[in-house]
Amino acid sequence: AQRVTQPEKLLSVFKGAPVELKCNYSYSGSPELFWYVQYSRQRLQLLLRHISRESIKGFTADLNKGETSFHLKKPFAQEEDSAMYYCALRGGGYQKVTFGTGTKLQVIP
Amino acid sequence: AAGVIQSPRHLIKEKRETATLKCYPIPRHDTVYWYQQGPGQDPQFLISFYEKMQSDKGSIPDRFSAQQFSDYHSELNMSSLELGDSALYFCASSSNTGELFFGEGSRLTVL
Numbered sequence: 001a002q003r004v005t006q007p008e009k010l011l012s013v014f015k016g017a018p019v020e021l022k023c024n025y026s027y028s029g030s031p032e033l034f035w036y037v038q039y040s041r042q043r044l045q046l047l048l049r050h051i052s053r054e055s056i057k058g059f060t061a062d063l064n065k066g067e068t069s070f071h072l073k074k075p076f077a078q079e080e081d082s083a084m085y086y087c088a089l090r091g092g093g094y095q096k097v098t099f100g101t102g103t104k105l106q107v108i109p
Numbered sequence: 110a111a112g113v114i115q116s117p118r119h120l121i122k123e124k125r126e127t128a129t130l131k132c133y134p135i136p137r138h139d140t141v142y143w144y145q146q147g148p149g150q151d152p153q154f155l156i157s158f159y160e161k162m163q164s165d166k167g168s169i170p171d172r173f174s175a176q177q178f179s180d181y182h183s184e185l186n187m188s189s190l191e192l193g194d195s196a197l198y199f200c201a202s203s204s205n206t207g208e209l210f211f212g213e214g215s216r217l218t219v220l
Contacts, residue, residue, distance in 0.1 A: 032207050044152070044199065044211040051207075086151065090207055096165040097142065097201075097209055101151040 002027045004089050004100035012106040013077050021072040021103045023061075023087030031089045033063055033070040034097070038084040047072075047085070057081070077107045111135055115200050115212035122190050122219050130185040130215045134202030140164065141183040142209060143175060144199040152199060158183060190219045 003026040013019055025031060035047040048056045050063040050070060061072045070087060087100040114133040122128050134141050140159045144152035145168075154167035158177035169175070172190075177183045187194060195218050201209040 034208070036209075043213045044201075044209075046208050046210075049208065088209075096154045096157055096167060097207075098154060099144075099152045 002031065002089050002091055002098045004087050004098050006085075006087055006100035006103050008103045009101070010104045010106065012108060014108050015079055016076050019072075019074045019077045019081070019105065019107075021085050021087075021105065023070045023072065023100060025068050025070065025087070025089050027068075027089060027091060029091060031091055033061070034088040034090070035059070035061055035070075035072050036086045036088055036099070038086065038102075040083070044086065077105075079107050079109055081105060082107045113200055113202050113210050113212035115198075115215050117215060118213065120215060120217050122217065124190055124192065124219060126190050126219075127186070127188045128190060128217060129187070130198050130200075130217070132183045132185070132200030132202075132212060134181050134183070134200075135210055138202035138204050138210070139181070140203045141177055141181070142201045142203070143169075143183070143185050144201065146197045146199060146214070148196075150196075155185070187217075190217075192219050195219045 005024045033050040036044045037047045038044045059074045084102050086102045090097045116131045142157040143155040146152045155169040157165045161177045175185045197214040199214045201211045
């Protein structure tokens, strides 16, 4: 079974402060990990994936297989980063994508 | 660029009625996923199709059924609707890259 855990339902930070959204996963094989973002009144969209190892909108995430984590980080939060963030896991191939419960990021001006 | 199209965007039904949601994936995407997102909840996987065959099944009630047609569009049929079925139903499509492209969702309200 595959499982994604996001321990924080809400994370409030001040503008310019560092952000870390936590994600832990459970999967027996080699998973693909993603971060999806849902801005207010918009559809879910991909933010980044561990395979690409790139930075999107200043966000990065590193897959730590030892700790089974895929935390999302940004050094300086911006107001436009306020949104719901979902960590997601795919077991590989055409298997389902399992989402975590989401973390609402609130950036305070 | 073409995105995932879902219809209808909003649907209001009475208890015990039937509803059908439609999803039109991005062209050349061969996989379609259905998710249910209740108020304040995370998206719950219902079912997926790859090349018109069911590829995976999640927490889809027996009252629900779905299929993918020859043109790759998919329909989610929900019967004997219950109040708890009120939710936002997302469809997503993907190719072999693994990235899911989501539609804007169909909001079902059961009265």
